[in-house]
Amino acid sequence: MPRNLHQLKALGFAKLSARPRHYAQNEGDLESFKKTSPPHWQPSKAGSPRTSRSSSGGPTKLG
Template sequence: MRWRIVDLCQWLFDEFRLAVSPQTLGRELREMGYRKLSARPRHHAQAEGAIDDFKKAFPPACRKSRATKASASIR
């Protein structure tokens, strides 16, 4: 599970009544070895399967000929 720093600050306050600024918490987490992860941005109107439609797919003949050439060069 991934947490945003502001959510973690709120959780610390709710659980322990400990008020910590996001900057301070981020600094402490970095010192502990944690790194910020960010998701790859996506357009808000992007369809779920749209990316798969644009991926290049080689025809089966090209894949077969590459495999044949590779095995022939090994012999």
């Protein structure tokens, strides 16, 4: 297996991390942004009726 990794590296491939960090990223600024940014989701209203299961497609015929 290591031989394959060396061959891939010779072809120009490199291991990438899932979420690389920017070299100038400041942890303090990141935390303050997380605390002050509004949530992306909206809370549901208390009086809204619950919807039934999805009824995608029309009714089917018997026979």
